[in-house]
Amino acid sequence: MTDPDTELREVFHEDVTHRLDEMEAALLAIEAGDPGTGMIDSLFRNVHTIKGTAGMVGLGDVAAVAHAVEDVMAVVRDTGTFPPGLVDPLLHATGAVRGRVNGADMPVDGLLEELAGALTALRKAGSVAVKAGAETAPPGSADPRVPGSQQSPENRLSPGALEVPARAVPEVGRELPGPAVAAASRHIPEQRSVRVDPVKLDNLLDVIGEAVQDGRRLAHALGPEAELPTALSAALSAGVRTLEQLRDSAIRMRTLPLSAIAGPLPRAVRDFARSAGKDVTFTVAGADTELDRVILESLAEPLTHLLRNAVAHGIEAPADRERAGKSPHGNVELRAVPRGSLVEIVVADDGRGISPEVADRARHEGSLADVLAHAGYSTAGEVTQLAGRGVGLDAVKSYTHSLGGALEIRSQPGRGMEVILLLPLALAVMNVLLFERGKAVFGVPLAVVDEVVAVSKPSSMGGRLSLTVRGRPLPAADVALLLGGHAPPLRHLPRALIVAVLGRRIAVLCDALIGQEEVMVKPLGPLLAGAGYLGAAILSDGRIALLPEPAVLVRGRPDAVGQPGQPGQPGQPGQPGQPGQDRQPLDPPKILVAEDSFTVRELQRIILQTAGYQVVTAHDGTEALRIIGRDADIALVITDLEMPGLDGLELTRAIRGNPARAALPVVIVTSRGSQEDRRRGIEAGADAYMAKHNFDQHALLATVERLIGR
Amino acid sequence: MARNSSVGTYVRLRVAAEAYAVPVGQVLAIVGPGDLTAVPGAVPEILGVRRLRGQIVPVINLALVLGLNATAPSRQLLLAEADGVKAGFTIEEVTSVSELSAPLDGAESGFLLGVMVSDGEPLGVIDVARIIESLRRAGS
Numbered sequence: 001m002t003d004p005d006t007e008l009r010e011v012f013h014e015d016v017t018h019r020l021d022e023m024e025a026a027l028l029a030i031e032a033g034d035p036g037t038g039m040i041d042s043l044f045r046n047v048h049t050i051k052g053t054a055g056m057v058g059l060g061d062v063a064a065v066a067h068a069v070e071d072v073m074a075v076v077r078d079t080g081t082f083p084p085g086l087v088d089p090l091l092h093a094t095g096a097v098r099g100r101v102n103g104a105d106m107p108v109d110g111l112l113e114e115l116a117g118a119l120t121a122l123r124k125a126g127s128v129a130v131k132a133g134a135e136t137a138p139p140g141s142a143d144p145r146v147p148g149s150q151q152s153p154e155n156r157l158s159p160g161a162l163e164v165p166a167r168a169v170p171e172v173g174r175e176l177p178g179p180a181v182a183a184a185s186r187h188i189p190e191q192r193s194v195r196v197d198p199v200k201l202d203n204l205l206d207v208i209g210e211a212v213q214d215g216r217r218l219a220h221a222l223g224p225e226a227e228l229p230t231a232l233s234a235a236l237s238a239g240v241r242t243l244e245q246l247r248d249s250a251i252r253m254r255t256l257p258l259s260a261i262a263g264p265l266p267r268a269v270r271d272f273a274r275s276a277g278k279d280v281t282f283t284v285a286g287a288d289t290e291l292d293r294v295i296l297e298s299l300a301e302p303l304t305h306l307l308r309n310a311v312a313h314g315i316e317a318p319a320d321r322e323r324a325g326k327s328p329h330g331n332v333e334l335r336a337v338p339r340g341s342l343v344e345i346v347v348a349d350d351g352r353g354i355s356p357e358v359a360d361r362a363r364h365e366g367s368l369a370d371v372l373a374h375a376g377y378s379t380a381g382e383v384t385q386l387a388g389r390g391v392g393l394d395a396v397k398s399y400t401h402s403l404g405g406a407l408e409i410r411s412q413p414g415r416g417m418e419v420i421l422l423l424p425l426a427l428a429v430m431n432v433l434l435f436e437r438g439k440a441v442f443g444v445p446l447a448v449v450d451e452v453v454a455v456s457k458p459s460s461m462g463g464r465l466s467l468t469v470r471g472r473p474l475p476a477a478d479v480a481l482l483l484g485g486h487a488p489p490l491r492h493l494p495r496a497l498i499v500a501v502l503g504r505r506i507a508v509l510c511d512a513l514i515g516q517e518e519v520m521v522k523p524l525g526p527l528l529a530g531a532g533y534l535g536a537a538i539l540s541d542g543r544i545a546l547l548p549e550p551a552v553l554v555r556g557r558p559d560a561v562g563q564p565g566q567p568g569q570p571g572q573p574g575q576p577g578q579p580g581q582d583r584q585p586l587d588p589p590k591i592l593v594a595e596d597s598f599t600v601r602e603l604q605r606i607i608l609q610t611a612g613y614q615v616v617t618a619h620d621g622t623e624a625l626r627i628i629g630r631d632a633d634i635a636l637v638i639t640d641l642e643m644p645g646l647d648g649l650e651l652t653r654a655i656r657g658n659p660a661r662a663a664l665p666v667v668i669v670t671s672r673g674s675q676e677d678r679r680r681g682i683e684a685g686a687d688a689y690m691a692k693h694n695f696d697q698h699a700l701l702a703t704v705e706r707l708i709g710r
Numbered sequence: 711m712a713r714n715s716s717v718g719t720y721v722r723l724r725v726a727a728e729a730y731a732v733p734v735g736q737v738l739a740i741v742g743p744g745d746l747t748a749v750p751g752a753v754p755e756i757l758g759v760r761r762l763r764g765q766i767v768p769v770i771n772l773a774l775v776l777g778l779n780a781t782a783p784s785r786q787l788l789l790a791e792a793d794g795v796k797a798g799f800t801i802e803e804v805t806s807v808s809e810l811s812a813p814l815d816g817a818e819s820g821f822l823l824g825v826m827v828s829d830g831e832p833l834g835v836i837d838v839a840r841i842i843e844s845l846r847r848a849g850s
Contacts, residue, residue: 210764440748485750524749524759526795526846527768531751536759536766544747544761552751619794630847 012053016101019046020094021263028266031087040082044073061108062097068115069093075122089118098264103691201253208247209520215240216540255290258336261300262287268304269332272311279318280311280330289336291343294603295403295423298697302396306347306419314351314417342422350416359413368409373397395698406447430521434514434545437479438487441545443537448550450498452513467496467507476507482553501550508553529617551612589635589708590614594624594651596643604638607697621646625654628661635708641670649684656685665707720810724802726778729833736838738789740804753848772799775821775841792839795846
């Protein structure tokens with residue numbers, strides 16, 4: 001993640017993505033018959049720059065496609081005519097380039113043929129348009145005579161022209177006319193930013209968090225505010241307030257606006273609408289709303305899925321809409337609204353909404369989100385080509401939960417639907433429910449707690465506790481036993497948190513409820529990585545609240561279940577390394593994550609642990625190899641490519657070279673997504689290769705599941 | 711003890727009434743015991759976690775790791791860092807910081823860099839980094 005090549009590619013990725021966003025916006029505007037002034041120039045400029053920089057970073061195929069698009073745009077610019085049939089081939093090209101810079105394969109030949117065909121058609125019509133259209137056709141006006149699909153083989157680009165080598169780049173300055181250069185350089189407003197290692201930001205947050213605590217402790221030590229001299233009390237509260245502002249600004253340093261990922265969405269919605277035969281207008285509101293960059297990077301995939309659902313399942317066919325008394329034109333909106341320390345991401349449509357049966361079920365069985373997220377449920381009568389595949393709402397729901405957020409759905413039959421993702425503003429901040437057991441404080445993400453009930457009398461059935469909640473029996477367990485610790489007997493009239501995760505529900509018994517609090521989650525570190533916690537939080541009174549993994553609560557520890565009252569057997573003195581827990585077959589698979597970036601490592605750990613896996617982390621290949629050597633339980637390895645010391649490729653080869661572990665599945669997740677990197681990864685023996693650019697946790701979990709065969 | 715080129719600076723301390731030393735390069739700080747929060751499910755060598763400068767740091771029962779019977783309560787924590795992992799080790803007290811010659815090899819325990827005799831008393835030199843590494847493997 002530190003070599004100059006990668007840095008260059010990251011910058012390239014950002015720049016090209018931005019340019020593709022602009023190009024697609026321009027193409028969609030032209031298609032909608034609303035070409036703004038200068039759109040054709042801007043298309044030409046953007047594709048020209050993409051061609052140049054793609055050559056620079058060695059993406060010859062991207063350069064070739066950009067070159068072909070540039071040829072087409074040159075004719076368009078010269079003739080001042082943009083036939084509507086051109087939009088499709090150009091969108092195909094921008095889509096393919098986007099996929100390619102994100103690490104996907106790009107079938108370049110068909111694309112170049114399509115562009116060559118468009119160019120030929122354009123030239124033929126162009127000679128007419130220049131003569132006749134010079135006075136009559138304003139730039140960008142529709143010319144239905146030129147369908148983009150026309151192919152004329154004799155005028156195709158020659159095969160040699162398909163491969164624009166990197167050395168074509170130096171021509172850039174020469175080819176580009178003067179005014180366009182000036183325009184290109186002012187085209188992106190100069191927003192100078194500073195690259196900071198996220199670890200440094202986290203350290204800053206730690207220290208600021210401690211300063212906030214110090215302030216509160218000082219206030220506490222000085223006694224009741226009312227008894228303090230006015231000046232002192234004012235100074236104190238001003239200080240505490242400043243520190244809290246400082247903390248908020250530090251948290252905000254980790255954020256980016258929604259617009260950073262919203263660029264490709266209008267294009268995606270257009271494609272969904274086309275393939276579903278719907279007429280849809282898509283709007284984005286609140287694009288400047290900020291979110292944690294790690295969350296933002298993972299958000300694109302679930303958002304695309306929800307938009308696809310809205311178009312395919314929500315919006316009705318134009319004829320059906322008219323029959324229902326609506327405009328034939330459907331509307332889909334993406335909006336982001338800050339809501340305290342959470343951000344509400346809403347995908348809204350004015351389509352058919354839920355069926356009356358589903359509305360009825362939701363009234364009886366709990367929230368609409370629960371009913372709809374029930375795996376495999378679809379609001380459409382039939383499974384369409386678009387939304388029938390891929391992840392369902394259940395995956396979106398578990399995604400929001402894994403980030404400590406929640407999924408809400410509002411809908412009425414015939415009146416459209418709103419799917420609301422409630423996400424934390426910053427990954428480090430989580431809304432938890434705090435409770436006490438013994439003298440200890442614990443917290444669980446609010447999103448996994450269904451409700452809290454007072455327990456009068458848990459009944460015991462066959463040695464296991466159970467509790468009747470709303471007329472239904474639920475397994476119940478003392479949180480101290482679930483976590484494998486010990487505590488004095490439960491207080492009289494304990495409380496039960498109904499925790500639901502991984503499709504299981506359990507009543508977690510504790511002494512008392514403290515309440516809901518927004519906390520900053522701090523890692524417990526590698527020494528406690530296997531102890532079953534998401535992390536811990538420092539409370540305002542200075543106490544530490546441990547945050548157990550929800551999966552551990554519903555599953556319990558293998559050695560705690562069925563042995564109430566018996567703590568894990570103590571290890572032998574002088575032998576660290578004996579956890580004293582017999583691994584039983586019901587243990588979930590154990591995954592090793594090798595990654596030198598703290599943020600990415602933590603993200604992957606939380607995703608995998610929330611999905612119920614055991615996770616071991618290593619910060620480089622050497623450490624990963626050591627762990628694999630001594631822990632026969634490791635069932636899969638997820639590794640970064642670039643790590644100090646032994647890198648991901650070397651690690652993969654070392655695993656493949658060890659007869660005992662040669663069959664261990666290896667997934668490479670990396671910021672290097674080029675064809676060449678992928679090929680090298682697969683050659684080294686990796687089972688799967690995923691790019692961080694479009695890091696998608698559903699795909700990660702699906703890949704893990706497939707390789708482990710769970 | 712004859713001084714030679716392999717003299718180093720050590721933090722001398724007591725654990726379970728025995729004398730030990732840690733190379734000063736492995737020590738970040740000596741701090742008070744603080745408020746300990748037990749972590750159910752952790753290996754027995756980890757007593758719990760405590761708050762330290764905004765971070766959460768595991769506290770390790772050094773006597774248990776070394777196979778000793780701790781009788782006196784731990785009054786201080788030796789804070790060490792190895793491989794990016796911070797941890798506190800319970801000790802009775804720090805007795806001094808002094809220069810000592812290189813320890814003899816061939817110590818029995820895997821967690822000692824070696825042993826020596828200083829002021830007529832046997833002195834074990836603790837390898838804090840090895841202990842952290844070992845617990846890291848045990849904990850994951």
